Amino acid sequence: MIRLHSERAIEQRAGSILNPVARLRYLREAMGGLPKQKRTARRSYANTLAALGILFLLFVLAGQALGHRQTPRPAPVAIKPAVGASPVSTPGALPKVWQVEATATHEMYSNGLRIETGSTVRNQPRAWKRLNLASNEIEQGGDAPAGIVYHSTESHIAPFEPSETARLREAGESVLEYVRRNRSYHYLIDRFGRVYRVVDEHDAAWHAGASIWGDAEYAWLNLNQSFLGVSLEAATAGEKADRDPITPAQIHALKSLTEMLRSRYSIAAGNCITHAQISINPSSRLLGNHTDWASGFPFAAIGLPDNYALPLISMTAFGFGYSPEYLSAGAAAWTGLAVSEKQVRRQAAAANTTVPLYRAYLNERYLNTIARPVRDKESIPNE
């Protein structure tokens, strides 16, 4: 049996369930427990052989990774949106927002949004990759972004009080200069709710790192290229954490900005998610390389559904697990996490294998068909 970090997470979650029947039920489901007990040695040997056969197949496939003739592999269960998934491919109730004014330094929009454009820089043009879930083919493109990833700057934060205005302005200017220099986000919203376009929307920004998100049609890979990065000047974790990390002005600005971007690019509500939901560690095959907005993101306040309830394609299509730290950061409260786990178990049962082996197969799928080295920051073009 392949022991994955997810089993430690399963163990930890089980420990938080007080009722012994509920705890056993959770463990039997999480560990892929069969409804019937394996009783006879004959059946046990047969299942052991089947498991070894699958393991052997995985090793053969790994050996083919350099591009030799493809070895037939067990047909994966079609990746379907999990129960509870919102129809994210369908635009749904898209807002209608249009530009009403544009100058050298700012833009105004019909919903009251004002974007400061005087600090905008260029970066390398957008060039995204996505996995077409129906055809299992990698598609490439460079047109409109598919979604929005929300971040927090985790920068130095001064108390939001009148007496701190000078420090607040200084901190905001400092973080703006930093993210501009590093092409960190497409948009930054400071503590006063001012919206700055940092990197041009036609270009990639280095906001997402190794990341995966998906909807009913596509799995998006390394979202620097395919999603817009919007960051709030805020400190949400650790010693810098503020009790009220974002101001009402920031929420208002974020709502207006989200409406404009969704309107402009027909972005589905389910493709507006937080960095914690998409960030992965490809080496450990765990979620949560970054955990900003693992909890407390104001989806409802900015006109979005509770996207913490969305399933994670990184789990259901690529077998990623998560650490106890990820749960502690806030992911434990996501119904999307539980939905994803259930879907993996269903898929494993449909493929007639155990959950750990099935996850290993999905990991191998990630490596063979999707994984690419995370692109470091390209040489920044001179301004």
Add this chain to the structure above:
Amino acid sequence: MNKDNPAGAIGLDVGTSRIVCARPTSDSEFFFESQLNAFVSVPNTKIRQKALRNEGIPFSVEGSDIVVSGNHVSKFADLLNIETRRPMTMGVINAGEGESLAVLKQIAGLLTDGAAKPGAKACFSVPAPPLSNPDDENHTYHEASLKQMLSSMSFDPQPIAEGLAVIYSELEDSNYTGIGVSLGGGLCNVSLAYLSMPAIEFSIPKAGDFIDAGAAAVTGDLATRVRMAKEHSFHFNGNFPDKLHQVLTVYYDDMIASLLAAMKEAFSGSRRLPKFAKPVPVVLSGGTALPAGFRDRFAKALQAADLPVAVSEIRIARDPLHTTARGALIAALTEM
């Protein structure tokens, strides 16, 4: 205690000596009932039928015989000075008794009558195959027969290994990781599980009946007397009031040694042995584990056995006579 069964599930410990039924109550407790797994049969006459009815002893008519089963058997056998018979031997259905299944159904009916609605989940214990014969067909037949019997009683039956039922009953604190040992009359059953998943299961045919028969053969006593002494006055403290106690100690030590040798063989030779991050607990249950001092005796022998699995603690189940039924009921409840 309110004996209503709101959850509509039962757990059955189908043991060689006794059958125990567990059901949940509306008080969130578990309620246990047990019946002796034995029967007697006498030629059918109307007078005998009338006498049994007057005594309130349930019976069935099988062919030309009256069959009485369950707890009433001892009294009836004494009354008529006849031998009791057993529908099970060595943990499985006694193929030498033609009425075995009919009697088991009668006893199960005594226990489950009114216990749950039709279609209720019934998780029943079955022994693991012997270590020496993993493909033992007697076990396959036993499980299939019990399943069919319970289906005919309108239950939705599901088997569970005895050792695993011990783990489900006792090891919630270790997330159902550890070793469960059921020391019954016919067999000792062992299960090793990791996070509720059984990894290794087996049984050995040395248990309570082996001790009784061996001690009886040496001392010349009746096996029934030996059993009574074992259950009421025997303990492991080195003081032997008579030869019977000394002989019982010898046969107990033999059973313990055989059990640990089997565990060592099963764990060492299996590729299914999980890699545990920390030592695991061992729980002992069943009537054969009841004598005072048994836990310490077993622990001392285990320490010397050098098992390939590190053990954190060894303890006796909270309610050794009801552990298997309790674990079976918990398993049934998780499937609802």
